[in-house]
Amino acid sequence: MTAQPETTPATSMTDDFKAAFGNHPAGVAIITADIGTGPVGITASSVASVSAAPPILAFSLASQAGSAAAIAVADTFVVHLLTGDDVELAKIFARPGSERFTDAMDWTRLATGEPLLAHGGHALRCSVLSRTTAGSSLLVAAAVVEVSGGATDSAPMVYHRRTFHTLGDHSKLP
Amino acid sequence: MTAQPETTPATSMTDDFKAAFGNHPAGVAIITADIGTGPVGITASSVASVSAAPPILAFSLASQAGSAAAIAVADTFVVHLLTGDDVELAKIFARPGSERFTDAMDWTRLATGEPLLAHGGHALRCSVLSRTTAGSSLLVAAAVVEVSGGATDSAPMVYHRRTFHTLGDHSKLP
Numbered sequence: 001m002t003a004q005p006e007t008t009p010a011t012s013m014t015d016d017f018k019a020a021f022g023n024h025p026a027g028v029a030i031i032t033a034d035i036g037t038g039p040v041g042i043t044a045s046s047v048a049s050v051s052a053a054p055p056i057l058a059f060s061l062a063s064q065a066g067s068a069a070a071i072a073v074a075d076t077f078v079v080h081l082l083t084g085d086d087v088e089l090a091k092i093f094a095r096p097g098s099e100r101f102t103d104a105m106d107w108t109r110l111a112t113g114e115p116l117l118a119h120g121g122h123a124l125r126c127s128v129l130s131r132t133t134a135g136s137s138l139l140v141a142a143a144v145v146e147v148s149g150g151a152t153d154s155a156p157m158v159y160h161r162r163t164f165h166t167l168g169d170h171s172k173l174p
Numbered sequence: 175m176t177a178q179p180e181t182t183p184a185t186s187m188t189d190d191f192k193a194a195f196g197n198h199p200a201g202v203a204i205i206t207a208d209i210g211t212g213p214v215g216i217t218a219s220s221v222a223s224v225s226a227a228p229p230i231l232a233f234s235l236a237s238q239a240g241s242a243a244a245i246a247v248a249d250t251f252v253v254h255l256l257t258g259d260d261v262e263l264a265k266i267f268a269r270p271g272s273e274r275f276t277d278a279m280d281w282t283r284l285a286t287g288e289p290l291l292a293h294g295g296h297a298l299r300c301s302v303l304s305r306t307t308a309g310s311s312l313l314v315a316a317a318v319v320e321v322s323g324g325a326t327d328s329a330p331m332v333y334h335r336r337t338f339h340t341l342g343d344h345s346k347l348p
Contacts (some may be wrong), residue, residue: 013229013318013319013320013321014226014227014228014229016229016296016321017223017226017229017298017318017321018226019296019321019324019326020255020295020296020298020321020324021223021226021231021255023255023257023295023296023324023326023328023330024201024203024221024223024255024295024330025199025200025201025330025331025332025341026199026200026201026222027198027199027200029198045222046222046223046224046232047198048200048219048220048222048233048234049191049195049198049220049234050220050234050236050308050309050311050313051234051236051308051309051310051311052188052191052192052195052236053188053309053310054187054188054309054310055187055188055190055191056308056309056311057195058220058232058234058308058313059222060222060223060224060225060232062224062225062226081194081195081197081198083197084347087347087348121194121197121198122190122193122194122197124191124194129308130306130308130313132304132306132313132315134224134225134230134232134303134304134315135224135225135227135228135230135317136225136227136228137224137225137230139224139232139304139306139313139315141306141308141313143309144187144191145187146187147187147190147191147193147194150193150194150197152193152197154197156197156198156199156334157199157347158199158332158341158345160330160341163346163347164346164347165341165345165346165347166345166347167199167332167334167339167345168345170344170345171332171339171340171341171342171344171345172337172338172339173258173261173331173337173338173339173340174261
């Protein structure tokens with residue numbers, strides 16, 4: 001009698017994993033940095049609060065190509081938490097090769113040099129605490145050292161199945 | 175002339191951090207384990223996909239008290255991604271001291287022993303890859319070794335400002 005395999009085959013596991021997380025919604029952020037080679041930024045749906053006191057957040061980088069390569073090694077960066085008004089920004093920074101930080105885009109720099117995008121939510125300047133390799137991805141934990149912006153009445157942005165959503169009375173569960 | 179402080183004062187930083195993440199929505203999960211002292215489980219809004227191939231997820235534990243203490247040291251556990259049908263479960267496992275795994279609750283165990291809750295979404299059996307201390311919190315990365323359940327047409331669950339939401343055509347941004 002053949003023993004049952006303890007784990008699901010790898011290919012099917014990846015498909016099942018994608019199906020599972022495909023239905024797991026997430027807030028949306030843009031992470032920007034400049035490691036001396038010019039401003040870079042990426043849209044990320046993996047930013048999560050880790051600790052409020054001291055303030056710490058985490059996110060993961062699935063790829064370390066292009067802009068993500070610079071963010072993977074940056075010691076400081078800015079996490080922009082997006083609102084329902086920031087869909088265009090989210091799309092621009094999610095698309096590989098799209099033109100970013102153009103003259104037409106409303107952005108500036110913090111006194112410390114990191115690129116700061118005009119957007120509806122809070123901007124959190126962060127300093128890296130740890131980088132942990134997980135498969136081909138990188139899990140980054142960072143201390144939040146400066147908070148700016150953020151209107152308290154902004155509608156949030158949610159990412160789900162390649163679509164951006166917002167929340168309100170219409171979406172509340174009983 | 176006094177130099178400008180480089181960082182915001184700690185107390186106000188924590189308040190600002192809470193305000194920022196208060197408007198950052200998240201998917202909802204229940205993490206269960208049994209380290210030999212009986213089944214435990216907690217509701218978590220920090221579960222994020224880290225890598226699909228190999229399948230890896232991460233989450234953080236802000237407290238290591240009560241049920242979280244057991245999950246912090248468990249080598250394997252089950253991450254239940256919740257759907258809009260799972261509000262009661264989410265509330266029970268979010269409330270410290272609430273009765274869990276009662277006779278009235280629909281749950282079983284995987285062949286490997288971890289508690290498995292009947293719920294609308296996927297259940298991911300995980301094996302810990304790394305634990306990183308971040309402030310007073312713990313950041314856990316884990317390989318997904320088994321996936322079960324999950325209806326493809328389930329409405330998702332989103333947590334935002336202490337309220338559970340779902341998504342649909344009503345919530346799509348243009």
